[in-house]
Amino acid sequence: MLNSIISFSVRNKLIIGVLTLALIGYGTFSLTQLPIDAVPDITDNQVQVITSVPSLGAADIERLITFPIEQVNSNIPGLIEIRSFSRFGLSLVTIVFDESTDVYWARQQVSERLQTVKDELPKGMGVPVLAPVTTGLGEIYQYVVRAAPGYEERYDITELRTIQDWIVRRQLLTVPGVADVSSFGGKLKQYEIAVDPNKLKSFGITINDVFTALEKNNQNTGGAYIEKQTTVLYIRSEGLIGTMEDINGIAIKSDDNGIPLFIKDVAEVQIGSAIRYGAMTYNGEGEVAGAVVMMLKGANSNEVIKDVKERIAQIRKILPEGVEIEAFLDRTKMVNNAISTVKTNLMEGALIVVFVLVLFLGNLRAGILVASVIPLSMLFAVIMMNQFGVSGNLMSLGALDFGLIVDGAVIIVEAVMHQLALGTRYSSLNSLNQTEMDNEVKLSAGKMMNSAVFGQIIILIVYLPILSLQGIEGKMFKPMAQTVAFALIGAFILSLTYIPMMSSVILSKKVKHKKNISDIIMEKIESVYQRLLKKVLSFPKLVVVSALSLFAIALIVLSSLGGEFIPALEEGDFAVDTRVLTGSNLNVSIDATLKGEKLLLERFPEVIKVIGKTGSGEVPTDPMPIEASDMMVILKNKSEWTSATTFDELAEKMSKELEDIPGVTFGFQYPVQMRFNELMTGARQDVVCKIFGENLDTLAHYAQKLGNIANTVEGSANLYVEAVGGMPQIVINYNRAAIAQYNLNISDINRIINTAFAGQSTGMVYENERRFDLVVRVAGQQRQGLSDVQNLLIATPTGDQIPLYQLANVEIKEGPNQIQREDAKRRIIIGFNVRGRDVQSIVNELQQKVESQINFPPGYYVTYGGAFENLNAAKQRLSIAVPVSLLLIFTMLYFAFNSIKHGLLIYSAIPLSAIGGIFALALRGMPFSISAGVGFIALFGVAVLNGIVLVAEFNRLKSGGDLDLKSIVITGTKMRLRPVLMTALVASLGFLPMALSNGAGAEVQRPLATVVIGGLLIATLLTLFVLPVLYILFETKLVRKKRISPSITLLLFGLAFFSIHTGYSQTPISLEAAIDTALVNNQLLKNEKVRAEYQKQLIKSGVNIPQTTVMGEYGKINSSFSDNRFVINQNINFPTVYSNQKSVLKEEWKSSVLNVAVKESELKKQVSQAYYMLAFLHQKKKLLLENDSLYAEFLTKAKLRFKVGESNILEKATAETQRAQIALQLNQLNADMDLLQAQFQLLLNTPTVLVPLEDDFKMNRPVLIDTTAPALAHPAIEWLEQQKLISIKNTKLEKSRLLPDLSFAYNNMTMRGTGADNILYDGSTRFQSGQIGIGIPLFYGSQKAKINASQSLQRLSEANYRFGIKQFNTEYQAAINQVISFSKSVDYYEQTGLKNASLISDVATQQFASGDINYIEWVMLINQAISINNDYLGAVNQLNESIIQLNYFLNK
Secondary structure, three states: OHHHHHHHHHHOHHHHHHHHHHHHHHHHHHHHHOOEOOOOOOOOEEEEEEEEOOOOOHHHHHHHHHHHHHHHOOOOOOEEEEEEEEEOOEEEEEEEEOOOOOHHHHHHHHHHHHHHHHHHOOOOOOOOEEOOOOOOOOEEEEEEEEEOOOOOOOOOHHHHHHHHHHHHHHHHOOOOOEEEEEEEEOOOEEEEEEEOHHHHHHHOOOHHHHHHHHHHOOOOOEEEEEEEOOEEEEEEOOOOOOOHHHHHOOEEEEOOOOOEEEHHHHEEEEEEEOOOOEEEEEOOOEEEEEEEEEEOOOOOHHHHHHHHHHHHHHHHHHOOOOEEEEEEEEHHHHHHHHHHHHHHHHHHHHHHHHHHHHHHHOOHHHHHHHHOHHHHHHHHHHHHHHHHOOOEOHHHHHOOOHHHHOHHHHHHHHHHHHHHHHOOOOOOOOEOOHHHHHHHHHHHHHHHHHHHHHHHHHHHHHHHHHHHOOHHHHHHHHHHHHHHHHHHHHHHHHHHOHHHHHHHHHOOOEOOOOOOHHHHHHHHHHHHHHHHHHHHHOOHHHHHHHHHHHHHHHHHHHHOOOEOOOOOOOOOEEEEEEEOOOOOOHHHHHHHHHHHHHHHHHHOOOEEEEEEEEEOOOOOOOOOOOOEEEEEEEEOOHHHOOOOOOHHHHHHHHHHHHOOOOOOEEEEEOHHHHHHHHHHHOOOOOEEEEEEEOOHHHHHHHHHHHHHHHHOOOOEEEEEEOOOOOEEEEEEEEOHHHHHHOOOOHHHHHHHHHHHHHOEEEEEEEEOOEEEEEEEEEOHHHOOOHHHHHOOEEEOOOOOEEEHHHOEEEEEEEEOOEEEEEOOEEEEEEEEEEOOOOHHHHHHHHHHHHHHHOOOOOOOEEEEEEHHHHHHHHHHHHHHHHHHHHHHHHHHHHHHHOOHHHHHHHHOHHHHHHHHHHHHHHHOOOOEOHHHHHHHHHHHHHHHHHHHHHHHHHHHHHHOOOOOHHHHHHHHHHHHHHHHHHHHHHHHHOOHHHHHOOOOOHHHHHHHHHHHHHHHHHHHHHHHHHHHHHHHHHHHHOOOOOOOOHHHHHHHHHHHHHHHHHHOOEEEEOHHHHHHHHHHHOHHHHHHHHHHHHHHHHHHHHOOOOOOEEEEEEEOOOOOOOEEEEEEEEEEOOHHHHHHHHHHHHHHHHHHHHHHHHHHHHHHHHHHHHHHHHHHHHHHHHHHHHHHHHHHHHHHHHHHHHHHOOOOHHHHHHHHHHHHHHHHHHHHHHHHHHHHHHHHHHHHOOOOEEEEOOOOOOOOOOOOOOOOOOHHHOHHHHHHHHHHHHHHHHHHHHHHOOOOEEEEEEEEEEEEEEOOOOOEEEEEEEEEEEEEEEEOOOOOHHHHHHHHHHHHHHHHHHHHHHHHHHHHHHHHHHHHHHHHHHHHHHHHHHHHHHHHHHHHHHHHHHHHHHOOOOHHHHHHHHHHHHHHHHHHHHHHHHHHHHHHHHHHHOOO
């Protein structure tokens, strides 16, 4: 097939050319449509539930909000884990699903469950909402809205936030692919009614009166319409508040004189703001407003960012004068940096591959032709990436090795050039014409295509296990495997079509015999290699031992390398986690952030701008408290740095400078990486230690101890110990007696407290399209300290007002700051980042120290998460993927060479390549990472290719007759040295730019490329010396042949003689005896009888009563005293079910018994057929032997007549021919008899050779045939009728299952204490009771379906029964007709035909002897007589068959 495709491509150059142009066109178009991103999105599949409750503390949030939401969502299919975060005013529950779960289906499930739990949540305390459908890579664009220089006084942060919310955000939400825009910073504008408590008291009103008045005076209504002549007039009121004057003019009540009391009399109406939980600062200059644009999950980030920027440009035109939008974190920067690295590496890799190809091939045209496969296969890969939804990013494009891609093309082009240069077919010519060139390309490409295909399949197979990776490493490396596979498939198709076609056109048609530079260089290399190889072959054991020693050393080095998950990707900017003391207010955090921003801008010229994000945004998917901030440090290009050369060095220097700010901690990370960590593990740091337990104080104690230990571990930086306590709170502890005394209730007091300090919205104030909350609260100067809370006036039902401290104890206490939970258990986090050391060794050291220094109490334990957890999970998956990959390689090698020995020989390249990969990592100081692990998988596939080339050449030479193994090895390595070196160098040097790159994203590529380069170079070097040694050792030990001993020969001869002797021992048997023997011995019939017995035993299982339950109980059952109780419980089906089950089983047993009868009837028929067929063949053999004797006599006479000259040669030749034909018929007949004899013995299940009686050839014809079909009495029809009965019984059984189930129980117990009869019992008296119950099938839809199915089966069995009777009657009548017809034929032969045959034979023989007829006439007459006898035997055989069929229908 492959050769046909090559031949087609060479013949139809125009078609292939057009298809290639189509590939270029469509591929170029697909390239413009390819989604581009920096890295694959590794965020897990999750749904976040956010509930904002400004008036509740952390403990109440956990108890009243978080826990119910966790519980109701805990059983959704596909759920992996639930994490939650509860702090003052906020509950965030993260529900993580497996990757196969559709995120929109998951959100629907969560929404439905939230509807069921909403009644359990506190009324009026916030509604759970789902976070936007976005991911860790979703924060694609972040910006600030600030006043331009000179306009700072005109636009305060409240006005900036209003512009952000009502102009910028609204416009951005309409951009396709934007999930949400989370506003950040500024002050949310409100119309504030700042009530003066003293004035309220003086006028004798409460804050509730103010609230009610505002509610009742801020609404519109309508009065439908009235008709006026021919028109209608619609009626509507204008009662909504529009200005502050409207608010001031609202009357609260009137005094006794009718004078109204207005809002302005008791409160100040002003522009205020909502209580803030976040802020944004800019370059140390002050506060600004801003937002984070969140991209919809699965959208094309490149397109969305482009659309957002275009929309921002439009928004700038409609902004008020003096307001600016300035982006500070744009994912385009990260994407461009990563893609720039990919482009550079791919271009440099392609140039290196072309250079190596030209160098080794010695032909510029050939090098360019092979190199042209690179862009074409890439275009094919891009097309497939679009089809399969794979984005172009650092991982999908960054691991492409063009050396692997061009491997197939190299093999074909090199074969064509080799044939032109060294072949003898065209040695007399100077150049070829196009036809000769086409033929040469087809021949050369066809020979080498299998090798090219096999090599590409091997490489494809080793990438398949990477597709099995799951979790983060799966999302990271699957795109790489997919893209490599797409490119290889494209290269494979091009090698079959494009390369042969272009080779016949582009390559020079001149037949060269001169050596080029490449040949001269290779000759020198071959000369040096041959000398070294001959020396190495003299010390085979030393070579093997040295290779094993190197492998052992490599394993030791590997164990000391350490490990990390995936190297951190340099994103180009820093995210600095900034924290002040727990309990600090927002202004303290803002001040600390501003100081940090100024310091970094002043001391580091690399910094472009610094933006601080304190606390949470409007969409709090990142639930930071107000004492935590993120400083986004936007940096210049790395080439412009002066303070440092690496990100780690710059982070260390910045950390050192920031130590000048007291009371603040700073932790450096990359923005996207930090968000990834937070969404996937619930913490931002590289390594996260989680302590699980119940008591928050205990958790905090052990967290502090573990944090102190972590500080002693070298390489840990930016330690963070979660502060779960230390939050100062004004706690109001109610005095219920006092509340009852004043006839108050807690809910009313709570509402007053909430309104006074948090503020309650009484409605909205509309400014055209904009709307703002109208909030009532106590004036700012009246809510500044503990005394303000204590003196808050509470109105009583009598009209009096009393201070709060008379109803409750009001004091300042420290309470929980935040509470985190994971899988329904509380946890506390200790996190740190890793600097200058690998993750695995740090965590191993930390684990040892923790185990020796901390003893956790029962119920408390620690786990190690973050990058370490991901590393261990990935290692477990790689421990499966790598062996599978190795097994697949070995399987392919076995199929290629059809030899386990040669497969293992080539397999030696894998440990040899591992040596190089491990040493390369160690030399470059790199730990083992998942990138390196994937590199090893790719390396193993490429490493075996060289072994395949060498062993295949060795075997070819050996099959050619060369038996000297050393000569084979030396010759083979010399011939294949060039392709071995070319394959290794092209594949390894193609990765060289990745290994040396320092661009953005190179951290992930570097370990992979290092492993492949080091592994291939060392593997090639060792393979060229170790593999020849191993080949000689393997072949030397396996060439001895074993001889068979004389005793075994005698034994085999004796067995053969015995089998021949027993083969001719035959015993005659009658038909009746044969049938009786079969009925007793036949194995199939025995099996049916056993099955019938099985069905009989199964009848007893019809009454299958469930197990009796016996339960014992001891404890405080009835009172505070301990009692004991035991219960006996029995459940049963309704008795009708058991009787119906037994009926079904009985009918199935009857069916099995009838099936035995059916098998017996069929067995009688089969035995009869075999018996009379054997008898027929015996008679036919007898006839042939008689004819053979006749022609033998004729041949003897013919020879004598020819000898004496009485006849010619024709008579003698005729006699010999006739006898030879009879001999052929006898041979065929003997073979048929042997086969039939074996079948006959199988039916009788006996080793004895049984043959029919000599004279038992023709069956007795039935004297009187009854034309009425006996269908109803036949076992087969009875069996069909029984199937009908079984289906009826089954339907009855299924209907009875709708009857109720019954349950019985007996209880016996003691009782201590006073009973209901006022008698004191001491436990010696036992009380008993009984229970009876029924189970009613309310949900019977499933059972109804079973009943309907059973009724359908019943109808089917009835139809089968009716059809069976019709078919039986038809076949019975046909059998009668055949008996009558064949009887007439037999009667003719017996009455006339046989007599005529005997007469013809006798008369012909007499006339031939007397000379009345010649030999030709005699032969014709004898053959006529033979034909009549043969036809008679055939007629008897047909009559026997028809009688046997009739007897079957009559069950005889």
